[in-house]
Amino acid sequence: MRGLSIAKPLLTLMPALALVPVLIEIIFGFHTGGLNIIYEFITGVFNPSASPDVLKSALKGLETTLSIAIIAWVISLFNGIILGIISSTTFSYVFDTPKIINKSIKQLLAIPRSIHELIWGLVLLQLFGLSPWVAIWAISIPYSSLMARIFSEQIDTFEQKELIAIKQTAAGSIETLITALTPKLIKAIGIYGGYRLECAIRGATILGIFGLGGIGTELQLSIQSLQFKEMWTSLIILGITMITIEKIVEYWQKHYLNQVYLAKYILISIVSITLLVLISIIWLINLESGILDPITYHPIPFPSILDFSTSLEKLDFLKLTFQTINLTMLSAGIAIGVPPILFMFFPGKIGGDAISALLVICRLIPPPLSALIILFCTNPSVSVAALSLGIQNMGIMGRLLKENIGYEENSSFIGISLSGADKKSAWLYGKLSPQANSYLAYSAYRTDVILRETAIVGIVGGAGLGWQLQESLSSFKWAEVILITVLMAFITIIGEFISTQIQSKLIRA
DSSP: OOOOOOOHHHHHHGGGGGHHHHHHHHHHTOOSTTHHHHHHHHHHTTSOOOOHHHHHHHHHHHHHHHHHHHHHHHHHHHHHHHHHHHTSHHHHHHHTOOHHHHHHHHHHTHHHHTSOHHHHHHHHHHHHOSOHHHHHHHHHHHHHHHHHHHHHHHHTTSOHHHHHHHHTTTOOHHHHHHHHHHHHHHHHIIIIIHHHHHHHHHHHHHHIIIIIOSHHHHHHHHHHTTOHHHHHHHHHHHHHHHHHHHHHHHHHHHHHSSSTTHHHHHHHHHHHHHHHHHHHHHHHHHTTOOTTSOOOOOOOOOOOHHHHHHHHHHSOHHHHHHHHHHHHHHHHHHHHHHHHHHHHHSOSHHHHHHHHHHHHHHHHSOHHHHHHHHTTSSOOOHHHHHHHHHHHHHHHHHHHHHHHHHTSOSHHHHHHHHTTOOHHHHHIIIIIHHHHHHHHHHHHHHHHHHHHHGGGTHHHHTOHHHHHHHHHHHTTOHHHHHHHHHHHHHHHHHHHHHHHHHHHHHHHO
């Protein structure tokens, strides 16, 4: 007799229960002192500033953010392709190299991607001072490793029989690799690489909030001075830019990402990427950002054994780890469970479009800024950090869910509707159910991402490894910085392993 199991559509909704403890803590800390500020924040979206000075400043910040994001994205794309190839088992097979080399490279690449770009940025800032290259390196280091992981996995799905057939034509190892991998790798680059450009823009915005320039700095200054109309001007400009880039990437993927137009796609992509990099460099030069200035290294004293021992005694790493995991689970629950609930309660076209617009706004507002807004009417807590982080990731998960459901046929939905079921039930079992496995599989990956992102909101609740890391950095306690960074990397690698296992099981289910 088989045991009871929860239906997959309901399993996608259950994580939203994380909202209960989060909202309870926020409500208990609620105060009315900042309600007028919240009102100004909400109404500001309908009346953004049109001042020429504000527009000029926002566009200047956007140029900096886009330039940094594009250069970092191109560097990480190139590195990701190279590292992805040499870390794949297919490379080992074609070149007859020991598999231990490829496995070692793959395991080593888990370290840089386990550390969030903000942490890289703050550490590099201490070493090299304020420079656009610090932001570029901070993004490109983890992104190179992330892309390498994806490309390596795509390469290793190649059929060995086809590789054998190509090798039997007396082709050399390089020719075999190029012939076999180009179509598969180009498709992976076209799909995942385009998505990573959007992530790079968000990453550059976050770095700006923490003092590395760009539109993120404009947003931070606007909120600190309570100039919400100016803040919405910057956000709207950023939103229009990101949506435009998203549509351009979608157009390329739809019209060129197939075997017929593959050569044309590669040529257009290379030319476009080259032009984007040149434009970005010109922008940064014109903005007098110091992109051409020599980089100065500022060495820091390496901590002594006594420093490490003192740090181990002083910091409660077990408590900080628990707080970080708790923050991750609460944020992930909100991000995963809320989007399907919203679409279920508003299954019609008008309701769906309204929810989609709301999710766009959620994706646009960086977690540190949404956390500051929430703090105007409640006390600092882990729940504030969890809600702010969950809101942005909710926007990302909602976009993915809507896109995947859009590819599904409506036959199941229509059939269930005609059987007399209400629209909510028909949407749940007719549209969400076929996508439940893939949505949950991506949710496992997203939880892994959220674990890294706790570094950017931990300071709000005064809890977790992210908060402690920023405290240690600000006081130049390098022993604490090293220990916390190593621990965060270890936790993230464990989380990545668990999420990979969950994804594989869900995909096979």
